Amino acid sequence: MDDAAAILARADFFNMCNDEQRRMLGFASDRRHVDADDVIYRAGDTPEGAYVLVEGTIKARNEGVEAGKPYALSEPGSIVSPMALILDKPRPVTITAVTDCELLFVPRSAFLKLIRQYPDLAQKAAERIERELSGYLNALDPLKRKMRSK
Secondary structure, three states, X not given: OHHHHHHHHHOHHHHHOOHHHHHHHHHHOEEEEEOOOOEEEOOOOOOOEEEEXXXXXXXXXXXXXXXXXXXXXXXXXXXXXXXXXXXXXXXOEEEEEOOOEEEEEEEHHHHHHHHHHOHHHHHHHHHHHHHHHHHHHHHHHHHHHHHHHO
16 A cells, blocks of 8 residues: 555656545555556547556557557656546547556546545646646647648
């Protein structure tokens, strides 16, 4: 449990939680080993939570018309699909292990239970998601302008 809480402490997303909240999430989370080339989840799947990278390298690849260059994550503490902690919507990317990986799976149900118990945490989570969505939308602005000019 303390090991899981320490992993969560390295993940930027969980900075909104205090030590006790990270311990509670850590207790509900589980470590998973994934072999190189295994798919963690596919585009279109609805993840039941998020993953924190403990060790290894994973890659994310958009599918369909948005397919572009895949990107990799290898920084311990990187969180995969933090929005899956709040939303049960299909993911737009396929996540695959590049190397053997150790991940910590944080269930959505545990995170939602925690934010119901701690309204201040719910507010912090809402603010974080709003910032991230604003960042995504701002990144799309140049693309929207290009499309209008054609």
